[in-house]
Amino acid sequence: MNKDMINLCEFVLKTAKDAGADDCRVAYNKSRFVEVQYREHKAETVKEATTQGLGVDIYVNGRYSSQGTSDLRHDALKSFVINVIEAAKLLEEDPYRSLPDPRFYEGRKDIDLNILDKEYEKLTPEHRHKMAQELEESCLQAGGEKVISATSQVYDEFAEEIILTSNGFWGEQQSTVCYKFAEMTAQDEGDRRPNGYHYAVGRAMKDLPSCKKIGEEAAARTLSLFGGKKLKTETLPIIIENRNVGRVLDGFVQAMNGWALQQKRSFLLNKKGEKIGSDIFHMIDDPFVMGGLGSRLYDGDGFATQKRIMIENGVLNEYYIDWYRSRKLGVEPTTGGTSNLIIPAGKRSVAEIMKDLGRGILINGFIGGNSNSNTGDFSIGITGTLFENGQFTQAVAEMNIADNHMEFWKKLAEAANDPWTNSSWHMPSLVFMDVVVAGV
Amino acid sequence: MGSMSRRTFLNTSLAIGGATALTRIIPNIWVQPARAATVGFFESEFGINNILCKKILEKALSKGGDFADIYFEHTISNWVSLEDGKVDRAYGSIDLGVGIRTVKGDQTGYGFTQELTEESMLAAAATAATIANDAMKYETKEFVQLDVKNHYPLERLFTEISLSLKLPLVKQVNEKCFGLSGHVIKVNATMHDQQKRILIYTSDGVKAEDIIPRNYIAASVVAEKDGRQERAGWNFGGRHEFSYFTPTLVDRLAHEVVKRALVLFDAEQPPAGELPVVLGPGLTGILLHEAIGHGMEADFNRKGVSTYATMIGKRVAEPFVNIVDEGITDRQLGSINVDDEGVPGQKTMLVENGILTSYLHDRISARHYKVNPTGNGRRESYQHYPIPRMRNTYMLSGECTPEEVIKSVKKGIYVTDVSNGQVKIGEGDFAFYISQGNMIEDGKITKPVKDINIMGNGPKMLQNVTMVANDMELYEGGTGACGKDGQRVPVSFGLPTCLVKSLTVGGVQKQGA
Numbered sequence: 001m002n003k004d005m006i007n008l009c010e011f012v013l014k015t016a017k018d019a020g021a022d023d024c025r026v027a028y029n030k031s032r033f034v035e036v037q038y039r040e041h042k043a044e045t046v047k048e049a050t051t052q053g054l055g056v057d058i059y060v061n062g063r064y065s066s067q068g069t070s071d072l073r074h075d076a077l078k079s080f081v082i083n084v085i086e087a088a089k090l091l092e093e094d095p096y097r098s099l100p101d102p103r104f105y106e107g108r109k110d111i112d113l114n115i116l117d118k119e120y121e122k123l124t125p126e127h128r129h130k131m132a133q134e135l136e137e138s139c140l141q142a143g144g145e146k147v148i149s150a151t152s153q154v155y156d157e158f159a160e161e162i163i164l165t166s167n168g169f170w171g172e173q174q175s176t177v178c179y180k181f182a183e184m185t186a187q188d189e190g191d192r193r194p195n196g197y198h199y200a201v202g203r204a205m206k207d208l209p210s211c212k213k214i215g216e217e218a219a220a221r222t223l224s225l226f227g228g229k230k231l232k233t234e235t236l237p238i239i240i241e242n243r244n245v246g247r248v249l250d251g252f253v254q255a256m257n258g259w260a261l262q263q264k265r266s267f268l269l270n271k272k273g274e275k276i277g278s279d280i281f282h283m284i285d286d287p288f289v290m291g292g293l294g295s296r297l298y299d300g301d302g303f304a305t306q307k308r309i310m311i312e313n314g315v316l317n318e319y320y321i322d323w324y325r326s327r328k329l330g331v332e333p334t335t336g337g338t339s340n341l342i343i344p345a346g347k348r349s350v351a352e353i354m355k356d357l358g359r360g361i362l363i364n365g366f367i368g369g370n371s372n373s374n375t376g377d378f379s380i381g382i383t384g385t386l387f388e389n390g391q392f393t394q395a396v397a398e399m400n401i402a403d404n405h406m407e408f409w410k411k412l413a414e415a416a417n418d419p420w421t422n423s424s425w426h427m428p429s430l431v432f433m434d435v436v437v438a439g440v
Numbered sequence: 441m442g443s444m445s446r447r448t449f450l451n452t453s454l455a456i457g458g459a460t461a462l463t464r465i466i467p468n469i470w471v472q473p474a475r476a477a478t479v480g481f482f483e484s485e486f487g488i489n490n491i492l493c494k495k496i497l498e499k500a501l502s503k504g505g506d507f508a509d510i511y512f513e514h515t516i517s518n519w520v521s522l523e524d525g526k527v528d529r530a531y532g533s534i535d536l537g538v539g540i541r542t543v544k545g546d547q548t549g550y551g552f553t554q555e556l557t558e559e560s561m562l563a564a565a566a567t568a569a570t571i572a573n574d575a576m577k578y579e580t581k582e583f584v585q586l587d588v589k590n591h592y593p594l595e596r597l598f599t600e601i602s603l604s605l606k607l608p609l610v611k612q613v614n615e616k617c618f619g620l621s622g623h624v625i626k627v628n629a630t631m632h633d634q635q636k637r638i639l640i641y642t643s644d645g646v647k648a649e650d651i652i653p654r655n656y657i658a659a660s661v662v663a664e665k666d667g668r669q670e671r672a673g674w675n676f677g678g679r680h681e682f683s684y685f686t687p688t689l690v691d692r693l694a695h696e697v698v699k700r701a702l703v704l705f706d707a708e709q710p711p712a713g714e715l716p717v718v719l720g721p722g723l724t725g726i727l728l729h730e731a732i733g734h735g736m737e738a739d740f741n742r743k744g745v746s747t748y749a750t751m752i753g754k755r756v757a758e759p760f761v762n763i764v765d766e767g768i769t770d771r772q773l774g775s776i777n778v779d780d781e782g783v784p785g786q787k788t789m790l791v792e793n794g795i796l797t798s799y800l801h802d803r804i805s806a807r808h809y810k811v812n813p814t815g816n817g818r819r820e821s822y823q824h825y826p827i828p829r830m831r832n833t834y835m836l837s838g839e840c841t842p843e844e845v846i847k848s849v850k851k852g853i854y855v856t857d858v859s860n861g862q863v864k865i866g867e868g869d870f871a872f873y874i875s876q877g878n879m880i881e882d883g884k885i886t887k888p889v890k891d892i893n894i895m896g897n898g899p900k901m902l903q904n905v906t907m908v909a910n911d912m913e914l915y916e917g918g919t920g921a922c923g924k925d926g927q928r929v930p931v932s933f934g935l936p937t938c939l940v941k942s943l944t945v946g947g948v949q950k951q952g953a
């Protein structure tokens with residue numbers, strides 16, 4: 001770990017204590033990234049920089065303030081910290097604010113989560129440009145004459161983090177993240193120009209699928225949107241494609257959060273232990289997935305992380321409750337937010353499942369939409385493909401689904417065998433029965 | 441008091457703005473400073489001057505290229521919030537940095553640094569320069585300071601306003617909301633202020649400096665009735681002076697938010713299907729933002745990926761439809777004195793008498809189309825290069841009355857509150873989320889509805905605007921933000937009451953079932 005970063009954190013901690021803070025938490029993040037984008041066979045943008053920021057949480061006289069700065073000169077930092085403390089003193093007292101009980105820091109696993117690509121520095125500008133070129137070329141080739149524009153992007157980042165608290169927490173982490181991305185716009189009938197994309201995200205470039213495969217998939221996804229139209233409003237089985245499940249699930253997970261519960265903004269309030277989904281609805285929070293994009297040994301409070309079964313057989317087992325909300329709610333804390341959130345994959349492929357569903361829609365994209373965390377009502381626009389007896393028959397656009405989370409997850413009938421791992425939420429494609437799909 | 445520098449007061453407010461070391465701390469005191477000076481901040485604080493910037497631009501163009509610019513930013517942001525009856529939390533940030541861009545045709549090289557040292561800035565310029573590889577030599581141009589009208593002058597910087605003056609306003613939101621209804625069970629309130637200082641140097645000789653304020657007071661309440669809970673939020677803000685935030689404004693805020701929460705107890709998700717939609721005035725302008733605004737951003741058209749790419753000069757709407765995007769309304773959230781590449785803020789007609797007239801340009805697209813830039817080159821921060829973005833986007837008033845519009849609908853939806861939207865540029869398909877509205881039955885506003893996504897297609901929707909009333913309102917909030925390519929910028933909207941004869945309403949059951 002970078003010694004200068006540690007020294008700076010220790011300086012801030014000492015400055016805060018000397019200036020009268022009862023407690024203090026310092027978090028210092030630094031990252032270096034490179035982004036290369038190609039279009040029309042040449043680099044459209046090249047962007048590269050190092051970015052850093054320091055955040056300070058101050059606890060003084062029962063009061064709390066949290067501030068961040070990117071001006072890290074010693075003198076500037078010193079006045080910054082002193083001012084955070086002086087300003088905090090003007091606030092009202094909050095008896096629930098404190099650094100966490102250090103017992104929650106204990107038991108941190110001593111394992112390598114494989115979130116750092118140790119060969120990261122071997123990536124050269126030439127390599128990045130070559131990948132971006134390959135992505136664009138494969139997309140253009142697969143798109144053929146219909147292509148209006150294809151854009152590719154390659155990104156990689158090395159990040160360092162150090163967190164110290166005045167009550168003994170020490171956390172440090174180095175990680176890498178990288179992605180390959182390709183998108184294509186093509187000429188459909190009339191003025192419609194569908195745009196589709198594909199991407200892969202991981203901890204190391206070498207672990208990602210080939211540029212050729214990603215470019216081709218981006219083209220295929222774009223072409224699948226051709227002829228998209230609105231159908232009559234109908235109650236149908238739907239399959240939400242793996243990569244899109246998170247968009248609907250997000251409204252549900254927000255309601256599991258301690259803030260929503262304590263502020264009475266959750267339809268899941270007092271639902272712990274109750275059945276809120278179908279028997280096959282399972283959800284696991286696993287911070288220890290090797291190379292996972294949400295993998296971590298400590299959480300935002302510094303708690304040693306644990307694997308948790310959040311929902312089992314449709315029963316809500318746990319909430320996401322951080323230290324502060326646990327004090328306000330008078331309950332034991334769990335963790336403040338998701339790490340790697342997993343709905344276990346099933347056994348059958350989407351193609352196999354489609355054969356059994358008769359007529360339905362495979363949803364391959366969402367547009368707009370929102371969710372009411374108090375009532376669970378949600379409504380969201382869709383794009384997708386109508387299928388009948390296992391065969392795709394019509395691209396669908398400008399349609400919508402609306403439901404209530406307390407009913408919707410009871411309609412979950414099957415999970416496919418295709419977990420999406422290009423996110424910290426690992427979701428397979430999910431099948432829901434009897435959903436109103438609104439159109440004409 | 442006389443010896444106290446403005447900088448000291450900057451540090452004694454909640455805003456933790458110290459770029460220089462503090463000598464003493466006097467919290468909770470405010471003295472009247474001189475009118476906030478727009479010009480000279482980066483020179484006095486960081487030694488940024490013409491000679492240094494010329495050197496950086498020459499480095500950025502050392503391998504060729506058509507154009508280069510430097511964007512300095514120092515932004516102080518503060519939030520102070522109330523929860524469970526107490527103003528007991530404050531958050532803030534200082535963002536300091538400089539972004540350097542080299543443009544060659546439609547190619548962009550970009551580097552940024554948070555250290556405003558010559559060495560770091562030259563290194564960032566060298567990164568930007570890699571986009572080009574010619575032997576062209578940069579011809580030095582003399583910098584001319586841009587002189588434009590200030591649409592958001594500040595008598596007092598927010599950073600000079602003590603927390604002790606903001607705190608009572610936030611506290612009042614709580615008291616007012618609870619006082620208005622016994623059904624209110626939770627109140628959250630936040631006051632936010634941001635002061636962004638920018639300095640731009642361009643290789644074609646523009647020097648522009650600005651202080652861009654952004655602020656709001658927001659409230660969110662949860663109400664409970666017969667064991668059911670509903671929540672609503674509202675805010676007022678823009679690019680205001682602190683004096684905008686008065687007890688009267690807090691009173692308006694409390695009434696608005698409580699009214700909006702209570703009405704939801706009677707609201708339902710409406711039937712699904714295609715229906716006429718009447719958009720009430722103001723915030724509903726999000727519809728324009730999604731349905732046409734994004735599609736008119738010139739980068740999408742330059743690349744041919746927008747559904748509007750071939751429509752300039754063509755009729756897209758009835759002759760009474762006029763749509764504007766501008767940055768020059770005083771205090772409005774999307775207003776900009778100068779855009780983020782040194783082009784003055786201005787007004788651009790998107791649709792004039794039903795004809796599509798102009799795209800929204802940044803410098804790259806303007807050069808591509810051989811037109812003048814329209815002042816739409818915006819960026820979230822020094823960490824991003826500018827791209828075409830909207831400012832305040834709205835439809836001008838028509839001639840009929842709002843009552844006539846509503847009366848014309850037999851069965852439809854009346855929209856009053858919109859929370860968010862999204863568009864697919866190439867297809868023109870868009871969605872926006874109605875957090876509340878009403879049914880219209882036989883020309884009358886009837887039962888409330890809530891939580892519906894409404895879908896449409898931009899070009900089709902424009903053709904379907906069949907009535908426009910005479911009551912155009914601009915959104916009065918300070919939280920509006922638009923996301924594109926990973927960058928969020930503040931924007932505003934506006935709309936008169938208007939009728940769209942058919943949109944897809946994402947309700948819960950089959951219409952008529």
